[in-house]
Amino acid sequence: MAAKELMRSNKTSIQETLCADYMLILNKAVQNNLITSREYNNLKGINRLNEEGHVVEFVDKVMNKGEETCQAFLTLLQTDDEIQQTYPQLKNMLKKETCLLPYSVQACSDENTDDQKQMRQEEYELNSQPTGLCLIINNVNFLYSKGRTGSDKDVESLAEVFSWLRFRVLMCKDQTKDQMKRVLECFASQCDPSLLKEFNVKEWTHSRFIDLQEAPKHGDAFICCVLSHGNKGVVFGIDDEPLAIKEITKTFMASHQSPLTDKPKVFLIQACQGVAPHPGVLLKDLQGDNPHPIFIPQESDVLVNIATVEDCEAFRNIKTGSWFIQSVCKQLKEGCPRNEEIEVILRRVNNEVAQKEGSSVPGARKQMPEIRHTLRKRLVLTPHRN
Known part of the structure; x- marks a missing residue:
C-alpha cells in the first residue's frame, strides 16, 4: 500500500495518537525537513485550535505534500526512538505488511528483509572517506x-x-x-x-x-x-x-x-x-563469484x-x-x-x-x-x- 493511502486509511488513529504530545511531532517534523520552519511556526501559532486541531492541521499538511513526504513521515514514526516511546500505540497501528521503510527495522517482516537487502545491493556503495x-x-x-x-x-x-x-x-x-x-x-x-x-x-x-x-x-x-x-x-x-x-x-x-x-x-x-525565452502555458484543471565476466557500457x-x-x-x-x-x-x-x-x-x-x-x-x-x-x-x- 502506498504511504499516502496508508496515512489516509489510518488518519483518525494517527491523529488521536499524536495528540498525546503534538509539540514533539511538530519538532521532529521540522528537524527532519518534513515541514519548513515557516510551516512549523504557522502550525504552532494557530491559537483558535486545541491539541487535536493542531494535529489534524499537521497531518493534512504532510499528506498534501505528496507520496514522498508521506513515506518519510511514516519512516520517522517507525525509526525514531523518542517517538516510539511517546506513542507506543503506533507499533500496533503500522502493521508489518505495510512496512514502508527502505532499510530493515524490527517492525518489518522477515519477508520484507530480503527485499530490503536487494535494495541495498542495488545502491551505489559510498564508503570512502571522503565520499x-x-x-x-x-x-x-x-x-x-x-x-x-x-x-x-x-x-x-x-x-x-x-x-x-x-x-x-x-x-x-x-x-x-x-x-x-x-x-x-x-x-x-x-x-x-x-x-x-x-x-x-x-x-x-x-x-x-x-x-x-x-x-x-x-x-x-x-x-x-x-x-x-x-x-x-x-x-x-x-x-x-x-x-x-x-x-x-x-x-x-x-x-x-x-x-x-x-x-x-x-x-x-x-x-x-x-x-530564446521559454514561455509558459496556462493549465486548465488539471560481483563476486560469478565465473562469467561482466561488462558495463562505457x-x-x-x-x-x-x-x-x-x-x-x-x-x-x-x-x-x-x-x-x-x-x-x-x-x-x-x-x-x-x-x-x-x-x-x-x-x-x-x-x-x-x-x-x-x-x-x-x-x-x-x-x-x-x-x-x-x-x-x-x-x-x-x-x-x-
Missing part, C-alpha cells in the same frame, strides 16, 4: 562577453552542501575552453598534482577557499559542477570558445584505467542553452542535470545566485537527511524551478531544467552526522 571529489569550474570574468555576477554565490552554496555531504570540494575559476578540457582530463585520470598548478585549483576548508593542500584522490563518487555561459549543447570558456557538454561527460567514460569506473558521476551544468553510471532545456535561457540573480543551483542546494539539504535518492531530489528541483517567473508577465519567461542519466543503481548521498 569523493566535487570539482567546481566557475567561469565569471570573460574576455569578450559580459561577466557572470552572482556565480560566486552559487559556488559558495555548492561548496557548503557538498562538503556537508562528505565530499572534498575543489574549485578552479575563469578557465578557457582548453583549460577546462585539460583540467577535466586531469581529474578523470587522476594525473600528477603538479599539473594542477596551471589551473589554480582551490580547496574549500572552514567556509572558505584556500590553496590546494594535498593531491586530490578519487573516492566512491564524483561530482562536477560547471558554471558558465553556454549555448545549445555547450558551455563556454572565458575565451568564448565552446566545449560540448557531451565531451565533458565522455572524458569520464568507464575504462580499465579510469579510477571512476563503476562509480557514479554527477554533472550539474549551470549555463544557458540558447537565448557511458554508464552518469547523471547530467542541466539548468535548462536546449535553445533556452537560464536565470541568475546577481545577488542570490542562479535559480537552478540554489534549488539544487536547497533540495539536497532537505532530501539527503531522508535518504532520498538523487533522482527524486533533482525531480523536485525541476518542479521548483519550473514554478518560477522570469518576467512581470506571468508565463512569459520560464525555465525548465533537464535531467538525463545512465545510472544503474540508486544513488543516495548522506550528510555528516553530528
Whole structure:
C-alpha cells in the first residue's frame, strides 16, 4: 500500500495518537525537513485550535505534500526512538505488511528483509572517506562577453552542501575552453598534482577557499559542477570558445584505467542553452563469484542535470545566485537527511524551478531544467552526522 493511502486509511488513529504530545511531532517534523520552519511556526501559532486541531492541521499538511513526504513521515514514526516511546500505540497501528521503510527495522517482516537487502545491493556503495571529489569550474570574468555576477554565490552554496555531504570540494575559476578540457582530463585520470598548478585549483576548508593542500584522490563518487555561459549543447570558456557538454561527460567514460569506473558521476551544468525565452502555458484543471565476466557500457553510471532545456535561457540573480543551483542546494539539504535518492531530489528541483517567473508577465519567461542519466543503481548521498 502506498504511504499516502496508508496515512489516509489510518488518519483518525494517527491523529488521536499524536495528540498525546503534538509539540514533539511538530519538532521532529521540522528537524527532519518534513515541514519548513515557516510551516512549523504557522502550525504552532494557530491559537483558535486545541491539541487535536493542531494535529489534524499537521497531518493534512504532510499528506498534501505528496507520496514522498508521506513515506518519510511514516519512516520517522517507525525509526525514531523518542517517538516510539511517546506513542507506543503506533507499533500496533503500522502493521508489518505495510512496512514502508527502505532499510530493515524490527517492525518489518522477515519477508520484507530480503527485499530490503536487494535494495541495498542495488545502491551505489559510498564508503570512502571522503565520499569523493566535487570539482567546481566557475567561469565569471570573460574576455569578450559580459561577466557572470552572482556565480560566486552559487559556488559558495555548492561548496557548503557538498562538503556537508562528505565530499572534498575543489574549485578552479575563469578557465578557457582548453583549460577546462585539460583540467577535466586531469581529474578523470587522476594525473600528477603538479599539473594542477596551471589551473589554480582551490580547496574549500572552514567556509572558505584556500590553496590546494594535498593531491586530490578519487573516492566512491564524483561530482562536477560547471558554471558558465553556454549555448545549445555547450558551455563556454572565458575565451568564448565552446566545449560540448557531451565531451565533458565522455572524458569520464568507464575504462580499465579510469579510477571512476563503476562509480557514479554527477554533472550539474549551470549555463544557458540558447537565448530564446521559454514561455509558459496556462493549465486548465488539471560481483563476486560469478565465473562469467561482466561488462558495463562505457557511458554508464552518469547523471547530467542541466539548468535548462536546449535553445533556452537560464536565470541568475546577481545577488542570490542562479535559480537552478540554489534549488539544487536547497533540495539536497532537505532530501539527503531522508535518504532520498538523487533522482527524486533533482525531480523536485525541476518542479521548483519550473514554478518560477522570469518576467512581470506571468508565463512569459520560464525555465525548465533537464535531467538525463545512465545510472544503474540508486544513488543516495548522506550528510555528516553530528
